[in-house]
Amino acid sequence: MSKPLPADLSLRPIVAADLPAIFAWQADPEACRMAVSNPRDRPTFDQHWQRVLVDPTVRGRSIVVGDQLVGTVSCFERDGKAFVGYWIDRAWWGRGIASRALALLLAEEPRRPLFAMAARSNTASVHVLQRCGFVWLRDEWTEATERFPACTEAFFELR
């Protein structure tokens, strides 16, 4: 890694004031290519986050270095299962931030098992999951949706 993991990295709840940065990150074309996802437009993004911020089943955390917002890491439910997800500001990639932030989330999140999905091509995300103890379950071809282009998706579980 070219730069070290910042020592003063911590998590705090996501608040409405974080949303403009989160919107910009999810619209970053390079990040979208990596995650194999399509950005939400602003109205769809706002509707989504209005729900998420008050959903008691979501543990949404902003990742901060000092008081600077650098990413998000969350636990949320889909079809009755708890999943984790994360997204880091591109300026901060490659410093161990996602791995550390996910480890911090796992320390405060009691739900198990936890599940995660990553595009098979998203090597960095697959490494993050494996570093945090997730085990590979299967690869599966998933058809395109409005949110995600078609791709081979890797499924993981933390027991």
Ligand SMILES: CC(C)(COP(=O)(O)OP(=O)(O)OC[C@H]1O[C@@H](n2cnc3c(N)ncnc32)[C@H](O)[C@@H]1OP(=O)(O)O)[C@@H](O)C(=O)NCCC(=O)NCCS
């Ligand atoms: C994927 C992402 C979360 C990784 O964040 P990060 O803070 O850079 O990750 P880390 O620094 O903790 O690196 C994790 C591992 O990936 C590797 N890695 C980092 N960037 C990489 C890249 N561009 N290509 C390949 N491997 C990479 C690191 O070397 C590290 O490997 P190691 O465990 O063998 O040391 C970040 O790039 C991102 O937010 N991408 C866009 C959104 C996204 O893909 N979210 C996940 C959707 S499933």
